[in-house]
Amino acid sequence: MTRTPRLTRVANRGSLRRLAPHLGFLATLLVAWQLAASVLDPLVLPSVTSIVAAGFDLVASGELPVALGQSVLLLVLGLLIASAVGLGFGILIGRSRVAHWTLSPYFSALFVIPTVALVPLVLIWFGFGMTGRVIVVVLAGVVPIMLSVSSSLRDEPGELVEVARSFGVRGELALLRTVRLRAAVPVIMSGLRLAVGRAVVGMAVAETYLRLGGIGALIRDYGSLFQTAYVFAAILPLSLLGVGLSALVGLVERHFQGWRS
């Protein structure tokens, strides 16, 4: 118990020293940007200060929070459905030979087709409302989840299954729930991390294509007005959303790996 504070303090001092080059580079970058912006046309490169001002403006007017809220809702909805579908098909394809050889070619095909190329078709077929948009996000995110579930279920955790059997766990479903899926969690989490990255792209593509709300539409609207400072100010939170979400999944992933070892 007494060891923790000292360790944190040492870690803090170490991280400060490690942070120094990062802060130095960031400062240099911002100064260089500001200097370059003072020479160039603000249409091409808006100054740092004008981007910050645009950011405040977007937050104060409520445009950015509303758009981000719509985007996050779409993203979460799409990822939940993608996880459920990916888990279901992943279990089928991972545990059944017939399902593997009949279903997995379609998922492979879905994997090589860029989501952008599917957006017009999906929106024609399923409508320009929430349904079409959610389906785009699901199509973008489902394959990595399905692949991670099926591949980790196919590799039998032999000893664990034996132990569970000797403790009286009977039947494929019970084994799946108590042993196989739990042993597969770290791999599934890394599949989910990939899926989050792809889902953010799917979300942005669907919103940009439709221009009916969300951060993608916000960026495209300001882009068509050639308000470059606002475009930058709206792109930044989207990048942070993508990085933050995959960092979050990565954190959970590491937690499970620690728990496993």
Add this chain to the structure above:
Amino acid sequence: MSAAETRTGAARRGLRRPQYWLPVLSLAVFLAGWELVGRGIDPLLFAPPSRVAASFAELARSGELLSAVLTTINTLLLGYGLAILVGIPVGVLLAQSATAGAVLRPYFYGIFATPRVVIVPLIIVWFGVGYPGRLFLVFLWSMIAIATSTADGVRNARPDLVEVARSYGVSRAQIARHVQLPGSVPFVVAGLRIGAERAVVGVIIGEMFLQLTGLGGLIQSKAQSFEPPAVLCAVVIIAVIGTVLILSLDAVERRVSRWKE
């Protein structure tokens, strides 16, 4: 124990044993079902396989398809080629300094995590609506994938060999050329694969959102005139191009790993 082993062994072999008639049967059922359902639905919206095939023949006869494919492949190969030419040296340079790598990594990661559709307004003000902009969309994201993966590989290349070379007074450039780069080949190839996937998506985004040409432009214009069969033709061809690119990289990877042994 041995009985259990043979049981799991048999189960594993059963799951892995190829069943080539199953995908064929599944595809036949899928296409037949699609055809039956498709005939009952508004032809403006749905596209049964027979009409997709007819549309393919029509597009091929008019020469529209060939010119679209050539435009797309031209941008794809030039952008990807530039990404390889720039990405590998940048990766080697990045790996020379641990601090530089660590400082630049978050920016690369942030750019990489940002969906490219939302960058399109910036590309328009920087490069205009044309070939250079489309090339940039292919180039930058591929280049980042190749550079970061190369840097990982160089950093992981046998430190003992680097040490030996250094003790013989070999210069840094020669170490990079003769020790680190050959040792990092598997990482470079992995980067080339991710870069290829990114490049295919980049071409399509550029053609759909920046300048309506090539296969992406075909998708966009045929979707607007409500011709789903023609859209599907373009989607299938994009999938084929992506698959051919990935398969040829797989062949390179196999050759490289055999050469390493």
